[in-house]
Amino acid sequence: MHRSPDLRRFSRGERWVHLSFGVLMGVCVATAAMLYWAPLSTLVGRRELVEAVHYSSGLLLPVPLLTGLVASQAYRADVRRLNLFLPGDWEWLRSSARRRGHYPSGKFNAGQKLNSAFVLGAVMVLLVTGLMLHYFTLFPDDISTGATFVHDLFAAALVLVTGGHIWMAWNDAEARRGLRTGFVSRSWAEREHALWAAGTPEEPDAPDSSDAPEPEPNPDRE
Amino acid sequence: MPDDRGITEPGAPEPGAVEPGTPVGRRVVLGLLGLGALGIALGSRVGSVISTIAQRDPTGLTGLIPGNGRFRFYSVVGGVDQVPAAEYALTVDGLVEQPATLSLADLAALPQTTFTRDVQCVTGWRVEDVAWSGVLLSDLLAHVGVARIGTAVQFGSFDGVYTESLDLEQAMRPDVLIATSMQGEPVSHDHGGPVRLYVAPMYFYKSIKWLDRVTVTDEVVPGYWEQRGYDIDAWVGQSNGRNDAPIA
Numbered sequence: 001m002h003r004s005p006d007l008r009r010f011s012r013g014e015r016w017v018h019l020s021f022g023v024l025m026g027v028c029v030a031t032a033a034m035l036y037w038a039p040l041s042t043l044v045g046r047r048e049l050v051e052a053v054h055y056s057s058g059l060l061l062p063v064p065l066l067t068g069l070v071a072s073q074a075y076r077a078d079v080r081r082l083n084l085f086l087p088g089d090w091e092w093l094r095s096s097a098r099r100r101g102h103y104p105s106g107k108f109n110a111g112q113k114l115n116s117a118f119v120l121g122a123v124m125v126l127l128v129t130g131l132m133l134h135y136f137t138l139f140p141d142d143i144s145t146g147a148t149f150v151h152d153l154f155a156a157a158l159v160l161v162t163g164g165h166i167w168m169a170w171n172d173a174e175a176r177r178g179l180r181t182g183f184v185s186r187s188w189a190e191r192e193h194a195l196w197a198a199g200t201p202e203e204p205d206a207p208d209s210s211d212a213p214e215p216e217p218n219p220d221r222e
Numbered sequence: 223m224p225d226d227r228g229i230t231e232p233g234a235p236e237p238g239a240v241e242p243g244t245p246v247g248r249r250v251v252l253g254l255l256g257l258g259a260l261g262i263a264l265g266s267r268v269g270s271v272i273s274t275i276a277q278r279d280p281t282g283l284t285g286l287i288p289g290n291g292r293f294r295f296y297s298v299v300g301g302v303d304q305v306p307a308a309e310y311a312l313t314v315d316g317l318v319e320q321p322a323t324l325s326l327a328d329l330a331a332l333p334q335t336t337f338t339r340d341v342q343c344v345t346g347w348r349v350e351d352v353a354w355s356g357v358l359l360s361d362l363l364a365h366v367g368v369a370r371i372g373t374a375v376q377f378g379s380f381d382g383v384y385t386e387s388l389d390l391e392q393a394m395r396p397d398v399l400i401a402t403s404m405q406g407e408p409v410s411h412d413h414g415g416p417v418r419l420y421v422a423p424m425y426f427y428k429s430i431k432w433l434d435r436v437t438v439t440d441e442v443v444p445g446y447w448e449q450r451g452y453d454i455d456a457w458v459g460q461s462n463g464r465n466d467a468p469i470a
Contacts (some may be wrong), residue, residue, distance in 0.1 A: 028457070032253060036294070038293075038294070038295040038412065041294075041295040041296070041297070042295055042412050043301075044300070045297035045299050045300045045301055045302070046297075046298070046299065046300050047296055047298055048296060048298065051391065068424060076419075082247050083246070083247035083248055084243035084244065084245060084246070084247070085243050085245075085246035085247075086243045087243075089243075089246075098234065113246065113247055114246075114250065116247065117246065117248075117250035117251055118250060118254065120247075120251050121250055121251040121252075121254030121255060122254060124251065124253060124255060124258075125254055125257075125365030128258065129258065129262065132262070133345075134449070135414070136345070136346075137462070137463040140465070141266070141346065141464050141465055141466055142266035142267075143263075143266075144346050145265060145266035145346045146262040146263060146264065146265030146266050147262050147265070147347050148265070148345070148347070149261060149262075149266070149268065150258050150261035150262050150265055154254075162388050165330070169384075171292035186285045199298035
């Protein structure tokens, strides 16, 4: 069903990580809104239940990420890519050309790299402060108040950033297909991730289009 | 994780696969963790500065900052039906000389008390200088007369679930109010109207919302949250392991 010029972008394991992390994040944000946003709290109530769901989905957030790290080589390789800023990334951030989509980037552009780093850092902070709020009796008040403050602020920032992430995906059907099926068209890759599509050596593990027609090769078990 | 090896020219592959580039991702993560730690340490101070500014903020922009100086809505049940002011009835029963059912008009006919005090939630948030008015619980109890064996007061809510209680000495304090008005307006449904309790010196979970029953008993019956581990004598700053500044 994939046309031959397709490139494999994400393995099955990576797509599973993204989907499960996204679902958990969605539950966290929805329950957070029920706990925090008065018009919705008024409507929903049931504080203990909502809080329990929020707390458990928050605790589960690291599970997909850690599973990916352990089980998927493709995921580990992409984490390495996301972590590393190449010289071109700084230029990408500074250039106005990126807004017209003309600036070549690797498998992930600098914005995607910053987004993933922000989400990881924010989730770690939210986890720690969330646990502190759950076990609030263990901490002095000003520390608990500080944790509440940080939890609220980071949550608000994360909602904004995630909103941007969803907005970008909303406007890019081919990027969504990449996460749904694992494959993207070569033309899309050449437009959005030219260096990756071209297999430029600065990008380790450049894609090999020859494995694209395989229905479901499992690069997680190499 | 690769080490920070500085910047390598693009397109110059190093055999043996040393990845070129700067670990910006890791730096962002560590930076956020640092910011988070700083916020935990200083957040209570930053928060109080923000709420001080917010009180003098004509633009309302500080209202966009999450979590400061505002009420948060808590309810332990799924939904609470609104009770129109005209249909409201407060039952006063138990160990009293003259059990009574009071309408809002009946409450308005009793001596009225107004004061301005902070609201302190046990989860940390505080709203300063909230104007309350209504009938002192002591005036209500005097109106019905407490029997000699009455030593405590239990409160019920028309949400059907929440309960609270005070011992009689606490109930007779001059800062424990059957509140019918908040910030100069009738207590809204979301804030527990038309009538709620306001126990100024205690954490806000004592201030039961949607109050519809006051029962004098011969012992303190632990309330909803107290059956779930919270302190019965919930003095602000001296209970629940907290040391908040006293209510001002």
